[in-house]
Each structure stands twice: as C-alpha cells, then as structure tokens.
Amino acid sequence: MGNPKAFLTIHRQEAGYRPVHERIGDFSEVEQTLNSNDRRTQASRCMDCGVPFCHWACPLGNKQPEWQDLLYRGRWKEAYHVLEQTCDFPEFTGRICPALCEKSCVLKLSCNEPVTIRENEAAIIEMAFREGYITPKQPVRNGKRVAVIGSGPAGLATAQQLNRRGYEVTLFEKDELPGGLLRFGIPNFKLGKNIIDRRIRLMKDEGVIFKVNTMVGKEILAKDVLDSYDAICIAIGSEVPRDLPIEGRNLKGIHFALELLSQQNRKLEGIQIPPKNIINCKGKKVLIIGGGDTGSDCVGTANRHGAANVTQIEIMPKPPVEYNPQTSWPMYPQILKTSSSHEEGCLRRWNLASCRFIGNGNTLTGVEVEEVKWTSPINGSRPDIKKTGRKEIIEADLIFLAMGFVHPEQEGLIKELSLPVNERKNISVNKKNQTIMDKVFACGDAVSGASLVVKAMASGRKTAEEIDKYLMNK
Template sequence: MGNPKAFLTIHRQEAGYRPVHERIDDYSEVEQTLNSSDRRTQASRCMDCGVPFCHWACPLGNKQPEWQDLLYRGKWRDAYRVLEQTCDFPEFTGRICPALCEKSCVLKLSCDEPVTIRENEAAIVEVAFREGFIRPVQPVRNGKRVAVIGSGPAGLAAANQLNRRGYEVTVFEKYELPGGLLRFGIPNFKLGKNIIDRRIRLMEQEGVVFKVNTLVGSEVSAKEIAATFDAVCVAIGAEVPRDLPIEGRNLKGVHFALELLAQQNRLLEGIAIPPKSVINCKGKKVLVIGGGDTGSDCVGTANRHGATSVTQIEIMPQPPVGHNPETPWPMYPQVLKTSSSHEEGCTRRWNLASVRFIGDKNILKGVEVEEVEWLPAKDGGRPEMRKTGRTEVIEADQVFLAMGFVHPEQEGLIKELSLAVDGRKNIAVAPTTNQVAGTNIFACGDAVSGASLVVRAMASGRQAAKAIDNYLRDN
C-alpha cells in the first residue's frame, strides 16, 4: 500500500446526506459525495490486510484492497478496470448495497471505523462514466441466442455477462421499463433512475435487446421462447409480498408497501396512473408495519407526500445501538439502523403485533396492536413470542405492509418452459444450482434464493451466465 499507516491518523469520513429541509421536498438522491481529494484520502485507510475479510464477505468477490490502493494513487481508470472484473454494475451496489464488506473490514472489527468501501466504489464508477473510461464493447458473436426473463439485478447481470461472451441476448420484461426492483421498488431518493437508464443504454449499444411490456406466457408463449433461443435464464424475482390476514384486511387504506413505492416511481417516470388508483399520503396518518429497508422506503415516500404523521412498528425487539453481542462477526450485525428516511420524521416502535384493522364505513381508521415479549428458546434456537394482553389502537388513515416476501413462485413458468422444451411435465423447480434438471433452462437471483440483496442477485446472475456458457459450449 502507498500509505500503510494512514488508518492510524485518518478517521472515517462519510459524505453524509443532503439537509432534511432541502431533500424532503424532492425525490433526488439524498446521499452526497466527497471531492476527489477527500475520496482518495479515505481510500488510503485500507490496510491491505493479509486476509482481506472484505473480499471474503462480498458475494461478488470484489477485490477491494486492490482498487482502494489504485484509487489512493489517483489511478481512477485502473481502479475501475479492477472493479469491473467482479461487479457488473458498481453504480448500483455503490448506492444501495448494505456493504457486507464494510461489516467485515478489520477497521470495523477493531475500532468501528471501516473503510468507506461502498462510497469509494460509487465514486470510482462515476468518474469512469464521466471521464469516458466506460465505452461500449462489441463482442464477437458465436451464433447462439439466450433469452433472459426478467430485468432486475440478476437478469441484467446475466444478460451483461452472456452478451460479453458473444451470445445474442434478449431480455423480456413484463413492466413498462427495464430494471425490475431497481426501477419499481427502490425509491428515486436512494437510486436515481437516470443511473439505470445510463446502464441500459450502454447494454443496448453493446447489443442486448430489451423487450418491455412483454409477459412470457402471455404476450410471448413458452413454445416460442423454446423454439427461438438456445437457452433460457429465468430471473423473475420474488414478487409476492407477505400478507397480514387479520380482521379488516380489506378496508380501504390498507396497502402492500410496493403498491406505494412502485406507483410513486411510475409517476416520476411520467407513467399514467388511473386517478382512482393513486395512493397519496398527503395529510394522512400513516402506519408502516415492518421495520426493514422497505418499510423505511415507505417512511421516506410518505414524508415526501406530506403525511401528517408517520409511525413504523416492528414485531421484533429493538436491536442495540452500535454493537450486538448476540450477532458477533462473521454474523451480520443486528443493530439499530437509522436511515435517511427515519431522520426526516418517524415514530418507531418495537415489540408490537398487529391484531386487527379498525374501520368505519369500510374506511381504515386505526390498527389495534398488542405488545409482545420474546423469550429465549431453551434449545438455543429462535426466541419464542409471548403475547402480553396489553393492547392499544394506533390511529391510521393508511397502512403499508412491509413484511418481506414469500417464497418465489417461479414453478409455473419453469414447468411451462420445460414442457415446451422436451415435453416433461414433472421437473424439479427449486434448484440449488442454476440449471433446472438438465435442460437448457436456468434460474437465478431471488427466483432461486427467495428475496435477498441486490448484490447477491447480481452474483447469482453472473453464476447463471457462467453455467449457461458452459452448457452451450458442450451442446
């Protein structure tokens, strides 16, 4: 390393967020950036550890010490060349990844000041775009064609890798624009959609074909896909949200989280929404059920709508601040996370289970909740929940359910494709590997693993592309 002792004298410096009073009235990205000099100084803090736990923890296997050193030396182009070897879209992960690498950084484990790996990654790729280091490549075609169904992070990574290997790739997307969860799930204030558009344009210039508003099995039949392409990659994600089937569930005002988030992103894209279907939180008392990132995104969106109040509740206990002895490294640290959305205004509560939705004339008025306790399991397994009988009613005009997603429902599509390929009706549809039962059908991302992180979906897409390449080289 150029400065092996920098970590002793230079503290972690984050770019931080735009002021609340400035960002609360728009949907632009809330995160700021450091200047190039400060960014290089932050990169100098990397110690080039003998065992780089950051590299080990990253699902993509990013070579953080290598590109940190190059960044510190001002070799931005070389830093990007190392970064792109393992990460197809650092402009995405550099903005929205929870940075598993930073949770494993030796400076995190020793003094709670990890290297700003995620922010450095975003800085490198933005310089690469700005300075023209990223240019379209024109791969030599091998004459084989691959269909990718779904254009989320897994599908895009698979398509990018296959295209670079010389395959003619067509990506089928059922919605209006490509991007999947990146486009219609993550708010613009975390990931500006111009960032997605920029990458899609690049992929199109390199030969990838995107067909939007195209639902495989409807607009395009499985038989047509099977007859046209040499292999198929299923990357349809895990879209079915976990419901809360309690009394009053059908009251007007109770929505899934993605109903709000996807609709808001569509409105910002200029996509028309029927007036009767518009969800607007202005002047409303909003309750978000679920304490994770999706719930936080609902909080930020409701605040931007002008909600009167926003409350977020979680059935689990409040995690500790800073360090949790119950989740030591290498476990993911379960600690209190305060997002930019929480800073903008939100009442947060824990240990609350929802009992029933309360309404008047079919319109939501509140939610009855009950306090619960969590008791350690005798066998050391998952804690046991105990109801306390202490109930209350939280007033609410709108409720957003942000409780995660159920197991992906890719079985029907894969069976349909399998039947079209070789007539088999019975086929394994929950593969532990990317290939489905020896056919030319492959799956990746949340369609295989269930709902997970964008970075894991991208890693899975890369693995699927490699498996498809190996298969087609042998057939």
C-alpha cells in the first residue's frame, strides 16, 4: 500500500461517457478512459484492507489490492501479470462486468465511493496489449484432445485454460463468428467487437482451433465428437428467452430483445440480413418490457436507430436510489440503475403488468397494462403481487420482450455434468454409457441459467481444472 492516506484526500473519479449528442449517432463504445496518471491516482485509493471484501466478492478471485498497488506505483507490466493469473479476459470484464468487487469495497460500504476497480482493470489490460506485454504462449502438447461446444465467455475460458495446459482444444460455435452473447448479445457501444477479435486472434496463435457455423448434433454428429475427443465440455449458454403468452402475442411488431440486439450486431459485422427480417426502430414508438440490462441495451439500440420515443416498463417496483436496506451488504444491492442508454432518452415506468397486446388487423398498435401492487414479505415469505384494476393502453409500433431467459432443457443432466466425475450419482448405471458420460462436462449459463459474464468465466476455469484432473488421472 503505497499511499495509506490517499482514500482520505482523493475522491472517486470515473472516466464517464462520451457526450450524448456525439455517441447517439454511432455504435462505438460510449465509455471514455482516464489518462494513465489519473488512473494511477485512482488506484492509490485502494486501502489494501486486511480482509479484502473485493477479492471475496469476485467470482474469479481477482487479487485487486495487489494489482491496484502495482498500478499506483506505475508497474503496469507486473500489475498485468497479477491480473492474468485469475482473469482470462480482463478486456471483457473491465468493460461489462457489474463490478461485484466494487459493491463490496470498504470505501463503497463506508462512504459510497468505491475504488474504480473495473476501470482500472480495463486500463491495465489495454496497456498490456498496447505495450506488447501480451504475446502468444506456445505450450508443450500432451497429445490429448478436448472439444468445447460453445464459444461464449465460459467456453472461451475453458478453452484457454486447457490449451495452456497442453491440450489440443477445438471450439465449436453454431454462429458465424465466435464469442457467443459477447458478440451477438451485447451491443457494440458497450463492448466493441474488435476487442473480441483481438482475443480470438491471440487464442488462434496459441493453437486453439475454432469451427464456426457448426452445430454439434446437426452439422457434426454428437457421437462423432464423443468418439474423436478425450473430453468434451458443454458451454452452450442459456439463450431461450422468456416469452409473454398473452392475447395478441402473434401480432406483427413483437420481438424478443435478442432479435434486435443480435441483428444489429450482425449488421455491424457486415453479415447480410434478409430484407423481410430487418427490424428498424426509426420513427417508431418503441416499448421494452423488462427493466434489466438487456432491456437497457434495447433502449440504446432503438435510440441509435432514431426511434420516435422509447418506453421501458417493469413489473417490479421502482428500486431505491443508492441504498436499499432490503439488500444490504453482503447481498448484491438492488438499487436504481441508470445506464448510458437511459441517459440518451427513455421513459421508465414500474409496477406495470402486461394484459394484452392490441393491434389493427395483424399490426401492433399498443399494449394494455395494469398497475400492480406488491405486498411486503412476512417472515421470509416471497412478496405477493396484487392487481389494482387501474388499466391503460401504451401505444407502440414495436415491442421488445426483455424478461430474461429460461433454463436450458435437460437441466438435471447438465447440472450433473458440471460436477467432478467422482461426485456424479445419477448419470447412467450402464457401464458402457458411464464410460462415455465420464468424459463429458458442462459449465457456464448452461449449468446455472442466465448469469454474469464474470461468473461464466469462473465456471469455465473451474471446469477446465476438472477436465485436467480427469484426463491426468485417466
């Protein structure tokens, strides 16, 4: 800890966003960066706590106090080497992680000014790429082959860890390009796809094999993969969106959120979209149902299309600002989040349940909503929802459903595959089949359901370790 009093005299300084009038016209990243001197000053605020809650809260177990101190001292290369020990892709988490570490920072809990851990992390990795600290590593091969199905954050982390342990790793991806939801779910204005491309090039240089436009079970038979590899990892994510099966659901103009987001990202990649499938919000009244990050991403995308107006509704009550006594630490704080997309223009409303979609012929014109009221939980019970009878119609030309994702099919099997081989109890009693299933593992959202990128990466790292143990013992 180089400056033990910095936190007393130096306030938190965020890099902030580009001006709204500038960023609204493009899909470039909205977040700005501080110069290296200011970044070091921000790192000096870390108190190197005796019990570092930031480290405890991070799914990856990042050693934040260590690399904050190295950053403060200007030892960027060493800071990077400490960071890479626990995080495979700081360039991703440094941009899109909700920073569980910052929510647990003592300076957050004491004065609501946590260390800028996430931004500092992004600064370290970008300096490492810029200064050439990162070069391809060529591991000694051990002659064993592993297939990873799915190239999202969990699959990429699994592949990188196994490749660097000497395995020949092949990543199968059903889409046109690798990255999973990093590429086709998260808008470019939050994560530029050149950042993903840079990492993929590095992984290819290190020997990872990527096979895109390839769905295991369709283009390649699952049995062929089972027979050809010493171990298989299922990292297919959780991509089935939650539907809203109310009256009028089939009207033209109602889409799942990812239909808009993935299509926009494909267009920016130069991938051709059939004209009849193109979704354009220009001049339209846009309504997003769902108040989370995916809904926020739809807000930003619709604004960049030139929507006439954008409304986002949520069935849950409006959360408190800055502090919520119902979710005090160590729980993740459920507080009002105003994203860069919201700042660009959006009417936000809460406590609204959708009753029916309304249309003129087959074309959407709006949705009837009803105000609801939530009762406070008693003795640990779940909050109860009550209808108030107060209904209204919200006009809309386009509606995007952003209500989360349902768990993948075969939940029991997938969860069992996420366990170490010696802890599996319910997979096959037939010895022949048992031999096959021994070599299959699973990780990421396929196991947990839709979650955070940082948790998917942590799951991928853990699964790579289990695969390594399994193959070494074998």
